[in-house]
Amino acid sequence: MAVFTVDTDAIAAGSGSILTTVEQVRAVTAALNAQLAPLETAWTGASSVAFQEAKAQWNGLQAQIDHTLDGLGRSLGTVGHQYADAERSMAGMFR
Template sequence: MTNFAVDVSQVQQASSTVSATAERIRSEVATMMAHLTGLQSTWHGGASLQFQEVSAQWQSTQAQVDAALLSIHQALDRTAHTYAEAENLVRGNFAM
């Protein structure tokens, strides 16, 4: 028999924390990219082209990080709801 215990409120808190962290990262990245875009508009030449390629790679990687954080948030959120629902259903088995 499998034994487990879960504090649903901790799972919900973790979900909220991941979501808030993702939002902070998005905000910081947007600020950073605004500065970098400004730099790109004044920088010309071979090094500038290389910089633009690296910047594009970063944006692609950051999009993957954002998607992963969203997936983690959604999975934790579903997990918290599933555990809470299961607890309510089991409790209902003993209602008189």
């Protein structure tokens, strides 16, 4: 038999914190991309191509991180609500 406790308030706070951080990371990423954009046309040649490839790789990794953190935050929110709902439902059975 499984025995566990759940701090739904901590889960909800964690979810909110992660989602807030995701938005902050998105803002910083957008600012950094705005700073890097002019460099894409600042020169030509092999080093320019290498820079653009590195930036594309970074953008891809950043998108994966964004997607993963956003999913984690949203999943924690759902889990917290489901645990709280289940607890309320079970408590109601004894009233």
